[in-house]
Amino acid sequence: MIEKLDKVISKLSVRLKDVNNGACIGTGVIYYSDELKEKLYVLTASHCLFEDGDKFQNQRVEVEIDFLYKDLTSYKSLKVTINSNLLFKEENKDVAVLVLDKKDVEGILGEIPKVKVVKEKSTYNDFIIKGFSKATQGKELAVLYPKWIQLLDDRFQLELLENYTSYNTMGFSGSGVFIQTGADVFLYGIFTRFRAEEKGKVIYAQFIDIANEFLAKSYLPLIQFNYFASYDLTDDFFKKHIKQSITGLGPRFSEVLNFQLPIAKVFNDIAKDTVFKRQFTAIFDEWITGYGYRKIVNNTHLEQIEVEFEEVKSIVLEWIRALNFSVENKIDIQWLLDRIESINSKVNEKSTELYKLRSEKDSFKSNRSHNYEFPYEAELSRLREIRRYNEDFIFSITKKINIKLSNNPYLIVKGDAGNGKSHLLGDIAQKRVNSNLPTLLLLGQNFHSVNSSYKCNSCYFV
Secondary structure, eight states: OOHHHHHHHHHHEEEEEOTTTOOEEEEEEEEOOGGGTTEEEEEEOGGGGBTTGGGOOSBOSEEEEEEEOTTSSOEEEEEEEOOGGGBOOSGGGOOEEEEEEHHHHHHHHSSOOOOEEOSOOTTOOBEEEEEOOGGGTTSSOEEEOOEEEEEETTEEEEEOOSOOOTTTTGGGTTOEEEEEOSSOEEEEEEEEEEEOGGGTOEEEEEEGGGHHHHHHHTTOOOOOOOOOOSTTOOHHHHHHHHHHHHHTTOSOOOHHHHHHSHHHHHHHHHHTOHHHHHHHHHHHHHHHHHHTTTOOOSOTTTHHHHHHHHHHHHHHHHHHHTOOOSTTSOOOOHHHHHHHHHHHHHHHHHHHHHHHHHHHHTTTOSOOOTTOOOTTHHHHHHHHHHHHHHHHHHHIIIIISOHHHHHSOOOOOOOOTTSSHHHHHHHHHHHHHHTTOOOEEEEGGGOOOSOOSSOOSEEEEO
């Protein structure tokens, strides 16, 4: 293995320890991307976070994590509380995520290395795994070089070639399973268990993407996946292409200013990227959690409306959890807008009914005290609240993000020469390739056809 890549995997690999006796209980792997901002994930096997391992009954409260110090010769520890919402409790979904503050880890490790994560292995069958093996009493990293065997739904199998016993592989649980592709490494899975040598020395590993299930439910940034390119369309190809295109734009405007323009946010909607997902889920979160703030129970006037909302809320929560944010998938919210309009109609009808009842009762009494409360005021206030939250939600989901554009990701940016259209596209393209997302920027001056009646200054493809 290339020495530089070997050091990267070593820095990414962390030791998990029991907070009471300091014993090594497994390994983890660091994951960081710009979307996490000031947080950092450590991925590991879920059973490492349980006192009883694969039984998943007695969860640890805390775990100590050892990070490789800047000198690359010693380790420093951080203690983290285990979030039971960020792990699975079953053998076939044996993945967990520990969340830490980025600055705390940077204080130990220095600059946080970023690793590309992939779902497909392409034609590669050779893997690298580093873990704190029992063979070293958990004191130092050991390395394995297993080979591909087969796919098993959310898991896969590798063949262990080294002379390790089942006892000595125990500390590898939670280790990252990496693919090396010449000058780069990709994180492909998590080591979860080892089948005894008399049964063939087989490693079971878990795919990482299932962790996004509980991350999404907790409204946390998802793990982002890269790609294995064909026809030499690699990360380096796109980075060199964008660099050359931006050079052709001439003197630059301010990138910071460009990203403050409203038009820049449209590109998040086109790509259905993490910014879009975060805004999308935040709008739903505000609507769902705020809606029930003043809920009145056991009220004959409001019961039907409250029950209908609870039903809609339950449907929406399941719908969001199962939502596919891929560019190819269209997000249909019309059914929800129709349901909300139906609720609003019933709110209006009920409000009219209650105002009529109020006028028939005693709303015109002349001997009211200063703290007199009009009849049905609590019900009417609740109805106003429901209507306000619904109207705010409709405004946000239709105006603050552009779902129609997300479902039809084609955009023409028009403006006079010199307005900065190409510079804006250049900055958007540069930001994407910096995040390892394939992007093309084709400049109009490089097209020489005279048959077109309309000249395009620049074209941007994602």
